[in-house]
Amino acid sequence: MKITEYLKTNILYLDGGMGTLLQERGLLPGELPERWNLSHPEVIRDIHKAYFDAGSNVVNTNTFGASLLKLDTPELEEIIAAAIENARFAKAASTSPKPKWIALDVGPLGRMLKPFGDLDFEEAVKVFSETVRLGAKHGADLVFIETVNDSYEAKAALLAAKESCDLPVFVSCAYGADGKLMTGATPAAMVAMLEGMGADAIGVNCSLGPDALTPVVEEYLKYSSLPVLVKPNAGLPRAVGDKTVFDLDAQHFADSTLALVELGAKVAGGCCGTTPDYIRALVEKTRHATPLKTEKKNITLVSSYTHAVSFDTPVLIGERINPTGKPRFKEALVRGDMDYILKVGIEEEEAGTHILDVNVGLPEINEPELLSRTVTELQAVTNLPLQIDTSDHVAMEAALRRYNGKAMINSVNGKAESMHKVFPLAKKYGGVVVALTLDEDGIPATAEGRVEIAKRILSCAESYGIDKKDLIFDPLALTVSADSKAPTETLRAVEMIKGELGCHTSLGVSNVSFGLPSRDVLNSTFFTMALTCGLSAAIMNPHSAEMMGAYRAYLALSGRDESCAEYIKHLDTLPVLRNSDIKPQKNTLDAVEPDSLKKAIIKGMGTLAARLALELLTSKEPLSVVNEDIIPALDTVGVGFEEKRIYLPQLLMSAEAAGAAFDAVKSKMKLTEGAKKCTLVIATVKGDIHDIGKNIVKLLLENYGFDVIDLGRDVPPERIVEETVKRRAPIVGLSALMTTTVPAMEQTVKALRAAAPHCKIMVGGAVLNKEYADMIGADAYAKDAMEAVRVAEEIYSSL
Amino acid sequence: MRSIIHTRVYPEPKFRPKEALRYAGVFGESEEMLSLLEETSGELLPRLDYKVCYCELDAAFCDGAYDLGFALVSSHALARCLSGCERIILFAATIGLELDRAARRYSSTSGSRALMAQGIGAERIESLCDAFCLDIAREYEAQGFECTPRFSPGYGDLPLDLQRDIFAHLKPEGRIGITLNESLLMTPTKSVTAIVGLRRKVE
Structure with a gap:
C-alpha cells in the first residue's frame, strides 16, 4: 500500500530519537553519527527494529547529516546504501504486524544560504539532490526532510526532492518558543510555501515538547490541506550530573501527543529524548483515537520568508517597481543600480503596502537574470511577499525558483498558450496566480463574458492540479473616458467572480482614469466602489494619499478596523492633512533651519538640502550649484572628518544630504548631463x-x-x-x-x-x-x- | 565526561549608548549623533534576541599544546591566558539575524543608519558575552573557580581555523542559529565564539 493512501484513513506512526540513543551506546561528541551505519550496523539495526516493534510505521534512516558538504560522493553513497540496508534489515526482523516504510532522513546542511550566508541556493539544491538521488536509488520509500529552521533551506531541500525522485516527501520544521523558525517564518508562511510546492505531509519536530508545540500545530491545522505531522521532543532538556534528562516520561509524552492527534495531527512520532518506550506508549494511548479527515482549506495565502498574507481583508499591492513611464527607474535598471530599485520597494513598504509587484522588463536587458537578482536583493531588505510580474516565462521561472516563500505570479490569461506556460511553473514552485479575464479574442465587453473566461481558466488550472484558492482573477479595469459603461461591467465581474465562482479578485485600479485630469479622485472613488463589490486586492500607488485614504476609510466603514485605530494611526498618510491646520511634527534635526544649501549639507539634512537646491536652481545654473555649493560643503565635511572634528556617521549623513541635493540638480539638468567624471x-x-x-x-x-x-x-x-x-x-x-x-x-x-x-x-x-x-x-x-x-x-x- | 551542551536565552542586556556610538566611530558628545542612535536603536532593539550555547570541558597542557577536549591547540597567547586552568567553558553567542537584515536594509536607504546599526550590533553582542561570562563567573566561584577573560579564535596567534572544531563540537546551527561559512565568518555577523578558562582559586 502506498503511504499516502494509508494516511487517508490511518494515523501514521513515526519513530523517535536517534542521536541520544547513539550517544548512550558510545558515540563521541564531534563524531559523525552517519558513519555508524558502516562501523556499528548492529547498533543501528537494533534501534530501528526496536522502533518497528514499538509500533512505528516509518523509521528514518541514520542519515541526518549525510551530505556532500561533509562527505565525498563515494562515501556518501556507501553510507546512504548502508543506512537503508540497516533499516531494511530491521523491517524484515521486526515482528510488528503494522505496514512499514523506510524514510530517507534529510537534515539541514548547517550552512546559511545567501544573501546572509555564503551558500548559493542552487548549490544547496545540488547538495540535497545528490542525497535524495542516492536514497531513491538504494530503495527508500519516502523522503523525510526534518528539523529545518530556515524557509529558504526548506525550499531548496523540497525542490531537490521533487526534482530528483518520485517518492512522497514529508517536510518537518523546528520552531522556537516564539512560534517561528530560526530565520523568522511563521507556521502559516511555511504551510503556504510547502503545500504550494507539493509536499505530501508537513509539520513540526524537535525544539520543544508536545504541549509547547500546540499553538504551532494549531496554526498548521488551520491552514494546511495536507496531513500534519508532529514529532516533538520529550519536553525540555536539563542537565543532571553528566547526563541530559528530558522532563517528560513516556506516559506524559503520550498523553500530550494524543492531544495533538485529537486536534487533527495525522502523523505522530518523537524527536530528542524519546525512545521506543515513548513510541509504544504513544501507539497504545492513541489506539482508539479516530483519525480526522484532512480537510481542504479554502484560504488563499502568499508568503515571504517571515509571514503569510491572506486575502480575507483587502490587500494592497505596490506598483512602483516598474519602469513603465519612469525614466529614472529605467536608467537604474540599465545601469544595474540595485540600490535605487530597493529604495523604491522600501518606500512602498513604509507607505503601507502588503505585497510588492516586481516588474523589471525592458527590451535592452537580460530579464531572467535581472528579475531573479532583483527578487533576491529585495528579499534581503524587505519581508513583504512579492508579485513576480513578467511576460517572459524564462524570467518568471528564474525568479520563482529563487523566491523565498510562495509568490504571487502576474499573470496568466485565458489564452491556451499562456495557461500552458504559466500553470506548470505555478504547480512546480507554488504561487498564487493573477488570472486576467481575456483570451485570443481580447477582453469581452460584458461581465458575463469575462466570467466565462474565468471558468475556463479555472478548469485548465484544475487539470494541472492547481486549486482555485491559488487563482486571483483580474477582470480588468478599462478606461472610463473611452467607454462610460466600462467600470460598471468590471465591477459586476468582481461581484460575479466572488459570488458565483467563490474566487478572489484583483484590479489595476488606475487604468480607469487614463486620459482624464485629477486621476487620483477617479481612482480612489473607483477603488472604493470595487471594494464594496468585494474586491480582494488592488495593484496601486501607495504614495497616493487619495488611494490610501479610500482604503483606510473603507476598512473603518466596513467594520474591519476596531475603534478606527488603523485609520487614526495612519492619519499622516491621508489626504485630509494637506489642507488642514495640522502640521506633521518636525524632525529634530530640522529644528534649526540653516539658511544655505551648504549648511544643510554640512548638517546632514537631506529633505532641506533638496528643497534649498531646488530654490537655488531657479536663479543659478545646475553646474554652479554643484561646484559652488554642494562640493565645497562636502569638502568642508571631509576636512572636518580627517581632522577628527566630524564623525563617520555625520560624514555619511552629509553625503546623503548631498545626494538628495544632487537628485534635485539632476532633475533640472537631464539634457546637459554627462558631467560624470568616469x-x-x-x-x-x-x-x-x-x-x-x-x-x-x-x-x-x-x-x-x-x-x-x-x-x-x-x-x-x-x-x-x-x-x-x-x-x-x-x-x-x-x-x-x-x-x-x-x-x-x-x-x-x-x-x-x-x-x-x-x-x-x-x-x-x-x-x-x-x-x-x-x-x-x-x-x-x-x-x-x-x-x-x-x-x-x-x-x-x-x- | 562533561559533554552536555546547554542553551540559554537572555533577556535584553542593558544598552550602553556610549559604547554603541564608539563602535560606530563617534568618540565625543554630539546631540545629532545621539538622536540618530536613539532612532536607530529604537527600531532595532525590539527585534534582537540573545542566545548562548556552551559546554564545560577538561583542559590539559601537554607537549606544548593544549588539549581542550574538543581540539588540540598550539597557541602561545591562549596558553598564557589559560595558564593554570584545568577546565574551560566553550561558548557561542549571537543576537540573531534581524540585525543583519536591518543593516542590509539601511545600507539601501541610509548609510549613517547602517553604520549606527553596526555599532549597536557590536555593543549588543559584547554586552551579551559580558552578561554570560558574569553568570559563569558567579556560578563557578561557588565551586572554587575563577574565570579568565574570554578568548576567541583570531585573537593573537589562536587560529581562526579553530572555528571548524568549535562548530563541530557545539553545533550552534540548530541550537541558536549560528552558521559558519567557508571563509570562517559567522552568520549572523554579530556572533561570537570564545573560550573561558576556569582556574582553581588558591586560598
Missing part, C-alpha cells in the same frame, strides 16, 4: 561579505561625480573582470575586511591585469595597508573613504 567599478572581493566600508566609499565617490558601478559583496574575480571590460572602466576599487580574503583580492588584481590592463586598481579595507597593497600589485591604497575620493580623483586627473 566609470568606477567597486566590489567587496570573493569570500568576504563585509560591505559597510565599501558602501561608504561608494556613496562619497558618487557625490564627487564618479559613475560608480557597485557589484556588491562576495564577488568572484571573473565577474569584476567582466564588468570592468564591458564598461571599459578606468578605475576599479576592491575592498576586503578579512585576512582570509586578501588572497581573493590578489587573484582579482592578477585577473584584472591580464584582461583589463588599462584599468587602475585601488584597494582598501581593515586588514590592508600600503605595503600589503603594493605586495598584491594594486596601484593605490586608501585608508578611509575620504582618502579613497582623493585617490580616485588623482587617478582620474592622470587619465
Whole structure:
C-alpha cells in the first residue's frame, strides 16, 4: 500500500530519537553519527527494529547529516546504501504486524544560504539532490526532510526532492518558543510555501515538547490541506550530573501527543529524548483515537520568508517597481543600480503596502537574470511577499525558483498558450496566480463574458492540479473616458467572480482614469466602489494619499478596523492633512533651519538640502550649484572628518544630504548631463561579505561625480573582470575586511591585469595597508573613504 | 565526561549608548549623533534576541599544546591566558539575524543608519558575552573557580581555523542559529565564539 493512501484513513506512526540513543551506546561528541551505519550496523539495526516493534510505521534512516558538504560522493553513497540496508534489515526482523516504510532522513546542511550566508541556493539544491538521488536509488520509500529552521533551506531541500525522485516527501520544521523558525517564518508562511510546492505531509519536530508545540500545530491545522505531522521532543532538556534528562516520561509524552492527534495531527512520532518506550506508549494511548479527515482549506495565502498574507481583508499591492513611464527607474535598471530599485520597494513598504509587484522588463536587458537578482536583493531588505510580474516565462521561472516563500505570479490569461506556460511553473514552485479575464479574442465587453473566461481558466488550472484558492482573477479595469459603461461591467465581474465562482479578485485600479485630469479622485472613488463589490486586492500607488485614504476609510466603514485605530494611526498618510491646520511634527534635526544649501549639507539634512537646491536652481545654473555649493560643503565635511572634528556617521549623513541635493540638480539638468567624471567599478572581493566600508566609499565617490558601478559583496574575480571590460572602466576599487580574503583580492588584481590592463586598481579595507597593497600589485591604497575620493580623483586627473 | 551542551536565552542586556556610538566611530558628545542612535536603536532593539550555547570541558597542557577536549591547540597567547586552568567553558553567542537584515536594509536607504546599526550590533553582542561570562563567573566561584577573560579564535596567534572544531563540537546551527561559512565568518555577523578558562582559586 502506498503511504499516502494509508494516511487517508490511518494515523501514521513515526519513530523517535536517534542521536541520544547513539550517544548512550558510545558515540563521541564531534563524531559523525552517519558513519555508524558502516562501523556499528548492529547498533543501528537494533534501534530501528526496536522502533518497528514499538509500533512505528516509518523509521528514518541514520542519515541526518549525510551530505556532500561533509562527505565525498563515494562515501556518501556507501553510507546512504548502508543506512537503508540497516533499516531494511530491521523491517524484515521486526515482528510488528503494522505496514512499514523506510524514510530517507534529510537534515539541514548547517550552512546559511545567501544573501546572509555564503551558500548559493542552487548549490544547496545540488547538495540535497545528490542525497535524495542516492536514497531513491538504494530503495527508500519516502523522503523525510526534518528539523529545518530556515524557509529558504526548506525550499531548496523540497525542490531537490521533487526534482530528483518520485517518492512522497514529508517536510518537518523546528520552531522556537516564539512560534517561528530560526530565520523568522511563521507556521502559516511555511504551510503556504510547502503545500504550494507539493509536499505530501508537513509539520513540526524537535525544539520543544508536545504541549509547547500546540499553538504551532494549531496554526498548521488551520491552514494546511495536507496531513500534519508532529514529532516533538520529550519536553525540555536539563542537565543532571553528566547526563541530559528530558522532563517528560513516556506516559506524559503520550498523553500530550494524543492531544495533538485529537486536534487533527495525522502523523505522530518523537524527536530528542524519546525512545521506543515513548513510541509504544504513544501507539497504545492513541489506539482508539479516530483519525480526522484532512480537510481542504479554502484560504488563499502568499508568503515571504517571515509571514503569510491572506486575502480575507483587502490587500494592497505596490506598483512602483516598474519602469513603465519612469525614466529614472529605467536608467537604474540599465545601469544595474540595485540600490535605487530597493529604495523604491522600501518606500512602498513604509507607505503601507502588503505585497510588492516586481516588474523589471525592458527590451535592452537580460530579464531572467535581472528579475531573479532583483527578487533576491529585495528579499534581503524587505519581508513583504512579492508579485513576480513578467511576460517572459524564462524570467518568471528564474525568479520563482529563487523566491523565498510562495509568490504571487502576474499573470496568466485565458489564452491556451499562456495557461500552458504559466500553470506548470505555478504547480512546480507554488504561487498564487493573477488570472486576467481575456483570451485570443481580447477582453469581452460584458461581465458575463469575462466570467466565462474565468471558468475556463479555472478548469485548465484544475487539470494541472492547481486549486482555485491559488487563482486571483483580474477582470480588468478599462478606461472610463473611452467607454462610460466600462467600470460598471468590471465591477459586476468582481461581484460575479466572488459570488458565483467563490474566487478572489484583483484590479489595476488606475487604468480607469487614463486620459482624464485629477486621476487620483477617479481612482480612489473607483477603488472604493470595487471594494464594496468585494474586491480582494488592488495593484496601486501607495504614495497616493487619495488611494490610501479610500482604503483606510473603507476598512473603518466596513467594520474591519476596531475603534478606527488603523485609520487614526495612519492619519499622516491621508489626504485630509494637506489642507488642514495640522502640521506633521518636525524632525529634530530640522529644528534649526540653516539658511544655505551648504549648511544643510554640512548638517546632514537631506529633505532641506533638496528643497534649498531646488530654490537655488531657479536663479543659478545646475553646474554652479554643484561646484559652488554642494562640493565645497562636502569638502568642508571631509576636512572636518580627517581632522577628527566630524564623525563617520555625520560624514555619511552629509553625503546623503548631498545626494538628495544632487537628485534635485539632476532633475533640472537631464539634457546637459554627462558631467560624470568616469566609470568606477567597486566590489567587496570573493569570500568576504563585509560591505559597510565599501558602501561608504561608494556613496562619497558618487557625490564627487564618479559613475560608480557597485557589484556588491562576495564577488568572484571573473565577474569584476567582466564588468570592468564591458564598461571599459578606468578605475576599479576592491575592498576586503578579512585576512582570509586578501588572497581573493590578489587573484582579482592578477585577473584584472591580464584582461583589463588599462584599468587602475585601488584597494582598501581593515586588514590592508600600503605595503600589503603594493605586495598584491594594486596601484593605490586608501585608508578611509575620504582618502579613497582623493585617490580616485588623482587617478582620474592622470587619465 | 562533561559533554552536555546547554542553551540559554537572555533577556535584553542593558544598552550602553556610549559604547554603541564608539563602535560606530563617534568618540565625543554630539546631540545629532545621539538622536540618530536613539532612532536607530529604537527600531532595532525590539527585534534582537540573545542566545548562548556552551559546554564545560577538561583542559590539559601537554607537549606544548593544549588539549581542550574538543581540539588540540598550539597557541602561545591562549596558553598564557589559560595558564593554570584545568577546565574551560566553550561558548557561542549571537543576537540573531534581524540585525543583519536591518543593516542590509539601511545600507539601501541610509548609510549613517547602517553604520549606527553596526555599532549597536557590536555593543549588543559584547554586552551579551559580558552578561554570560558574569553568570559563569558567579556560578563557578561557588565551586572554587575563577574565570579568565574570554578568548576567541583570531585573537593573537589562536587560529581562526579553530572555528571548524568549535562548530563541530557545539553545533550552534540548530541550537541558536549560528552558521559558519567557508571563509570562517559567522552568520549572523554579530556572533561570537570564545573560550573561558576556569582556574582553581588558591586560598
